[in-house]
Amino acid sequence: MDIKNKVAVVTGGASGLGRATVEALAARGAKVMILDRDAQRGxxxxxxxxxxxAFTQTDVTDEASVQAAIDATRDAFGAIHLCVNCAGVGSAMKTVGRDNKPHDLGVFNTVVQINLIGTFNVTRLAAxxxxxxxxxxxNERGLIVNTASVAAFDGQVGQVAYSATKGAVVGMTLPIARDLASLGIRCNTIAPGIFNTPLMNAAPDKVKMPLIEMTQFPKRLGHPEEYAAMVCHMVENRFLNGETIRLDGGIRMQPR
Known part of the structure; x- marks a missing residue:
């Protein structure tokens, strides 16, 4: 699919991987609607x-909010050809923590609602x-690109909620591609490693440096533009479908 003159919706598009994707698509001639809950940044x-x-404030977990954003995109640009889901949150909590305290179920549910339910909610309505x-x-009509994480495969201590949701995003990639095949819509997933996003930038060196050390080559954080380049490749390569691609510099995360 040629990116020029196509219409994309990008969740989490106000910052990080999402913003880099919006910039790359716009630079290649696409029209893009940013879906993000942060109105100022958006x-x-x-x-x-x-x-x-353009921008529309959106809660990806809320059906009415996403439907309004989809309608606003169609009203503004006339169609939707590409949906990139970058909205997501992390958490750090063990299944059983200090003093034998169990993982907070509310925290687990919040991560599931945003990372998994939110991704599918936007996917189904955009498709x-x-x-x-x-x-x-x-006979191609569109493409869905979802965002998982290397934590889907080698989640660290305290990443149970995050890893569960990202593993689920990987797991639904092929079924979605199969569901949408007769409509001419593809679905792929990117599983990023450790990227230079505002969230990671806020982490202290004692958190970042061990992760960089686990990265094989190049030994650094990923650039958001590299994620965006993978999105653009997925748009343009019509034979790439039902696939999850790790974009991680060869990292294999250790337990800690």
Missing amino acids: EEAAAAIGASV AVMAENEPGED
Whole structure:
């Protein structure tokens, strides 16, 4: 699928991997709607990137909020061809912690609601709009790109909630691709390693440096632009479908 003149929705598009994706798509001629719960950052990002980018405040866990964002995108740009889900949260809590205290169920539920339910909520509503597109080459109508994590495969101590949700995102990649195949809609997932995002930048060196040491090569944090480049490749390579790609510099995370 040619990126130029296509319409994309990007969740979590106000910062980090999402913003880099919005910038890359807009630079290649796409029209992009940023879906993010941070209104200030979202509006600032849309204004800074250019006239082909708009913003709508969105709670990915809320059906009405996402449907309103999907409708706003169609009203503004006429269609949706690409959906990139970058919205997500992390957590650090053991299954049983100090003084034998069990993992807070509310925290676990919050991570599931945003990372898993939110991803699927946006995916299903965006795909329903993509199904209305006129088919292009190979009868393609659209693409979903979801974001997992290397924690889906080698989650660390305290990452049980995060790893569970990212593993579920990986697990639903192929079924979604199969569900949408007859409609000409592909679905792929990117599983990033440790990237240079605002969240990671806020972490102290004692957290970042061991993770960099576990990375094989290049021995550094990933650049958000590298994630965005993978999204663009997935858009343009029509034969890439139902696949999860680790983008991680060869990292294999140790328990701690």
